[in-house]
Amino acid sequence: MIDAISGAIAGVGAGLGANYGQKKIDQGQRKPDFFNEAAWFDRWEEEHSILHRMEAHLKAIADAAKPDQPQTQILVLQPGQFIRYQTYGKQYTMMFVGAATQVQFNVPGVGLVTMNLNAGWNIVNLPDGTEVGLSASATSNVNVLYRASDVMYRSAI
16 A cells, blocks of 8 residues: 555656656747847838738739720711820720711821721721821711720620
8 A cells, every 4th residue: 555655656746747847848948038129020011011912913803803894985077187096905996876987097007098887886996096087078077986995795885
């Protein structure tokens, strides 16, 4: 019985000694408690720049996912005068005329081109800086609905 009690006391003592020893080891491995302001600020700047880059990427994704918002304007074509139109960075350009009309385009690098536009929507797709007008022999003004869009059909019309 004494052997059992002495064994139990030895076990308890070993356990307490192990806990005490582990505590001393943990204290020795602990980092000193001080605040390094320069290191903290450098890390903050790095995280801040990462967040800004992420925000820019998310904005680019959101802008690309937006539905097409076509640019529309009314052009009043007059005989002998040309109006310069813009593509507004869009891929396709279209014109709507109420009746079949002969229209002249002054295309940069190409020159004067005459096209017969049918009544309704006509796909034009000419480069930015193109001028549009009626021939000098035309008898009256023509109103044209001009649209620049990134979508050829569907919501473009």
